[in-house]
Amino acid sequence: MVKKPAPDASRRSERSRRAIYDAALALVGEVGFPKTTVEGIAARAGVGKQTIYRWWSSKADVLLEAFLDLGERAAQAAGQQSDAIPDTGDLAADLKFVLRATVDELCDPRFETPARALAAEGLVNPQLGAEFVAKLLEPQLQLYVRRLRSAQQAGAVRPDIDPRIALELFVSPLAQRWLQRTGPITYAYTDTLVDYALHGLAPR
Amino acid sequence: MVKKPAPDASRRSERSRRAIYDAALALVGEVGFPKTTVEGIAARAGVGKQTIYRWWSSKADVLLEAFLDLGERAAQAAGQQSDAIPDTGDLAADLKFVLRATVDELCDPRFETPARALAAEGLVNPQLGAEFVAKLLEPQLQLYVRRLRSAQQAGAVRPDIDPRIALELFVSPLAQRWLQRTGPITYAYTDTLVDYALHGLAPR
DNA sequence: AAGGCGGCAAGACGCGGCGTCTCGCACGGA
């Protein structure tokens, strides 16, 4: 199964790696993913094409790592963790708070272009899609799982509910509106999602 | 705003149009969307490239129309409409029924490959994405809106609920699992979604 | 019946990006 002669990672140029990340993110933001080329990334980064092909298999692969790296740096810069869900005891308020923050993030152009490009590529490329889900999406969703489990212990959520499915009631609608542009994304919308999901559509 | 000399549609070859639809769907199914080329479609259809470029702007555009055409033919073949939501008076049962049918459809390879390819392209190409949503997705969603309105009049759904948002509680999770492969797609799963959405996560 | 008009199949063409390969160069360890 080992196809490549495996280049020596200890000799790898950190400088080139950073330059490639920066160039890839900048180009995707400026001209979009389809018009971003490996040649363009190499030229902007001041790097030989071979250096890119030596360490990555495709421009999507480069962008995924660049995006992961961006996320890590942002998280480190923002103190400990910007990604934990608060637990004040008021589940509805906590969910609305974190979903509002997600709305802000989804509307930030710096985030939006590469994220959408990666999601799109992941749909068609299962290998990349799996990595995207495993490294970016699922860790976020697990935060909701934890918060919902806490809510179950506090009696705010029925004990027979599966948290991994429950979170999709408010996360997936937001994701779909953003991905497919099927509707406006506002605080009012996400607040409504939380209310509907917690209390149901049927009369009580 | 009129850029093209507008070819004479009355002289258009129906034979070529059909051959192009068939070739496009076949190729996408066989080698996937990224490896499908305009040249390949033309060759398989026994058609000049210019004939494709005369009537469509991109391979994604071709595939969108081919897919719409496929859907129309399938709908016509299946009697009147295969896409209406039953209204037996039991909202939960009706929703579970139609979602199970959707699960079957999403797992049909003939449907899956082109649909996923179109969705992926729509993410990155807003023009195509808007058309995809307007012509394929939103009409389906409006069926849920109607069924939910009927349920509101019957007292099965609270009157202050917005049906267009409510339907997302069970449709979007399924859509996301399918698109991003974030989890298994089963009848049990969609049944659970309906139960959670109707009765809420909180204790009653 | 004769002529034109326009879509048609076929394919040549230039362009540009892909992925590979070949150079020297720099820098590390024996």
Add this chain to the structure above:
DNA sequence: TCCGTGCGAGACGCCGCGTCTTGCCGCCTT
């Protein structure tokens, strides 16, 4: 000192894109 190897640079063949050209054929007009 001398390999070994990643590096920047860029040449190379390949292929698909989107346009353009050629000759054919059917329809509409006259």
